[in-house]
Amino acid sequence: DAGVTQSPTHLIKTRGQQVTLRCSPKSGHDTVSWYQQALGQGPQFIFQYYEEEERQRGNFPDRFSGHQFPNYSSELNVNALLLGDSALYLCASSSGPIANYGYTFGSGTRLTVV
Amino acid sequence: AQSVTQLDSQVPVFEEAPVELRCNYSSSVSVYLFWYVQYPNQGLQLLLKYLSGSTLVKGINGFEAEFNKSQTSFHLRKPSVHISDTAEYFCAVTSPKSGGGADGLTFGKGTHLIIQP
Numbered sequence: 001d002a003g004v005t006q007s008p009t010h011l012i013k014t015r016g017q018q019v020t021l022r023c024s025p026k027s028g029h030d031t032v033s034w035y036q037q038a039l040g041q042g043p044q045f046i047f048q049y050y051e052e053e054e055r056q057r058g059n060f061p062d063r064f065s066g067h068q069f070p071n072y073s074s075e076l077n078v079n080a081l082l083l084g085d086s087a088l089y090l091c092a093s094s095s096g097p098i099a100n101y102g103y104t105f106g107s108g109t110r111l112t113v114v
Numbered sequence: 115a116q117s118v119t120q121l122d123s124q125v126p127v128f129e130e131a132p133v134e135l136r137c138n139y140s141s142s143v144s145v146y147l148f149w150y151v152q153y154p155n156q157g158l159q160l161l162l163k164y165l166s167g168s169t170l171v172k173g174i175n176g177f178e179a180e181f182n183k184s185q186t187s188f189h190l191r192k193p194s195v196h197i198s199d200t201a202e203y204f205c206a207v208t209s210p211k212s213g214g215g216a217d218g219l220t221f222g223k224g225t226h227l228i229i230q231p
Contacts (some may be wrong), residue, residue, distance in 0.1 A: 004157075010231070033218055042118075042204050042221030043158070056218055090157055092219075101217065105157040 002091050004029075004106035012112045013081050021076040021109045025093030031055075032074040033103065034066060035090040043090055049074055078111075086113045116141045116207050120222035127195055128230050135190040135225045137205030147188040148206040148219065149179055159205065164188060165210075175199070200229045 005024040013019050025032050031050045035043035045058035049068035068074045072093075078085055088110050091104040121136040139145060146165050150158040162173025168222060169181040179190045204227075206219040 035219075035221075042223045043219070045218030045220065050216055058218060074186075092158075095116075102160055102163055105150075105159070107155075107157040 006106040010110045018079045023074045023091030026104045029093035029095040031094045033092045034076045038087040081113045116220045118222035124226045126228045130194050132193050137188045139207045143209045146208050149190045150204045152202045197229050211225050
């Protein structure tokens, strides 16, 4: 049973460019959340998708957007990249009430902006 | 708004000694609490969670944590650590939503557990 799969694992982009990160949730999960983890910090919540809609959003600018597809997979898009966007981007999936399943995290995509 | 404070950024412990990693949270509503572990260059792995019921929660790899509502704490403990426990540990909080599900997780800054032989 595959867990949460993220691609690519590493990415280098130039300031001002746009990037798309991808996530496939664990089998049976229908909710996907995205987190940004800067070096030496805890993860910060970006947003959560359920039923192809953004359900909740953290304190991130509109440059960060997302999408969820009918098969529950998700994309995170970041426009006009800044050096400060360099971080590990984590995807987490869940299903049903959190009491039953909790969140399962992927290994992340390491984004470097130069 | 919720917040999590992990009081120690780094905790050195000798192998086979006990360890406690401290976590305090701030929230005006009921909470769900979690401890995650992160090994180098990897994602987060759930150690244990408190949702309701017994305040003493047992997790994987011999870890346990105790929810103390009056002190707004959720400290993580292990009676005897091993070299393989060297990792970054994160405490996180969220709140249940009506109809099921929960808000996004709010994490602390992490505690680096260093096991010395």
